Amino acid sequence: MAIIVNLDVMMAKRKISSNDLSEKIGITPTNLSILKTGKAKAIRFSTLNKICEVLKCQPGDILEYSDE
Amino acid sequence: MREKLNWSDMRSLKLSKLLTYSLIAMLVVAFVCIPFISRWYISISVSNSFIKSDAFIPVCVMLVICDIFGLAAANALRKLIANIGKSEVFIEDNSKSLRIISWCCIFVGLTFTVFGLWRLSFFLGAFFAFFMGLIMRVLKNVFEKAVxxxxxxxxxx
Structure with missing residues (x-):
């Protein structure tokens, strides 16, 4: 996949657990795991907005494009 | 009509299940009674045909083949209804079941076409079987897309 999800890196930087993050952004831990492992096919703007709000970061910190 | 009867989805599903099991039972009984059915059909049918020989054996063979495909289709239908009962509607298994039903209808249509040489009226059965097969095939495509x-x-x- 060309889009890489760096959510785990950002979570490590902010020292937040998966359970805490999923609770704060209002998605299930299963869905967060899907996002973290790169299995997700799409992300809603509302989810991205909440992630950025909780982790205090920009979408570009979480998502990265790679042409490989 | 549905509201008037006050039927829940579950009751409707139960009716479908009951009808499917009845169909399976009928197909099993028909399988056992194939020689009687053939003899009865030959006695009442008009013998317009391309092949003028005795139609008893061909009709028996045709009924055996159609019964087997019918049982395979009914079994796929049973699985489909069981999955719907478990609220698993748009899954690979269900489109596979529809695919099996579609192919069974098409093979029944082919069988009717071949045995139409002994009784022309089988061509009408072939038409309906092919038509049903086509409908099931389109439904299967819809299901695949939905999955x-x-x-x-x-x-x-």
């Missing part, structure tokens, strides 16, 4: 949309939706966070 892919559902998978994508499930993986949207």
């Amino acid at each position: 892919s949309i559902k998978n994508e939706n499930d993986l949207t966070v």
Whole structure:
């Protein structure tokens, strides 16, 4: 996949657990795991907005494009 | 009509299940009674045909083949209804069941076409079987698309 999800890196930087993050952004831990492992096919703007709000970061910190 | 009868989805599903099991039972009984059915059909049918020989054996063979395909289709239908009962509608298994039903209808149509040489009226049965096969095939395509949309939706966070 060309889009890489760096959510785990950002979570490590902010020292937040998966359970805490999923609770704060209002998605299930299963869905967060899907996002973290790169299995997700799409992300809603509302989810991205909440992630950025909780982790205090920009979408570009979480998502990265790679042409490989 | 549905509201008037006050039927829940579950009751409707139960009726479908009951009808499917009845169909399976009828097909099993028909399988056992094939020689009687053949003899009865030959006695009442008009013998317009391309092949003028005795139609008893061909009709028996045709009924055996159609019964087997009918049982395979009814079994796929049973699985489909069981999955719907478990609220698993748009899954690969269900489109596979529809695919089996579609192919069974098409093979029954082919069988009727071949045995139409002994009784022309079988061509009418072949037409209906092919038509049903086509409808099931389109339904299968719709289901496959729905499964892919559902998978994508499930993986949207």
